[in-house]
Amino acid sequence: MTARNQLDGITLASREARPPTTAPVLLEGRALACQRGERMLFRGLDLTVHAGELVQIHGPNGSGKTTLLRILCGLTRPTEGEVRWVAEEPDAAGLEADVHYVGHLAGVKLELSPLENLAFVARLRGGRAGASPRDALARLGLAAFEDEPLRTLSAGQRRRTALARLLTRVARLWILDEPFTSLDVEGTATLVELMDEHVARGGAVILTSHQPVRLGDRGPRMIELGR
8 A cells, every 4th residue: 555644735655666667656746736816827737757757847938837846846735636756755754855946046045155055955954965065066167166155156156056956965856947047058068967867867857948958869858838
């Protein structure tokens, strides 16, 4: 029997046996709807995300892309429907430890350095440790700026700091809202490389982006909103 409990409208489920030829399901959304004021952004949305998948949410401005991502990671409740997270441990800690969310805003503290930002987040979050803050910042090209106050750095460097959090804690699902914002060509290439490595290890990525995204010779599975 599948064990379940409730956390902010998300149903958590323990991992169940699946055929060896089928990638495990990490996340399911069933009959999802979101209403903003008098306007229904979307309704009857079904989606399933498997390990090793890249999923891109696409649609015009105002179609509910950011809201959908927030619903999928438990920050916003859907107007209708249910999200099932297939967790290794059927409790709140399993969900908290297994999802990385990076929003459209960088979500960093400008009075702190990149290194201090990552150390601060590491103290707040649980889960399995990944790369050290220094190694994560070096991978994102910030080794020479790790001790500089973020208020003195560019928007692209602030975005890289936010993305470095993906490496400091192991999580199977990355949910990224416009992650390429403010990144230059080098930063974009680094992020694509990180996503490629993540899905190759059996993780999954759900993202929004106004630009085409490809991992090697593979494009994402597209979910269209507002059509």
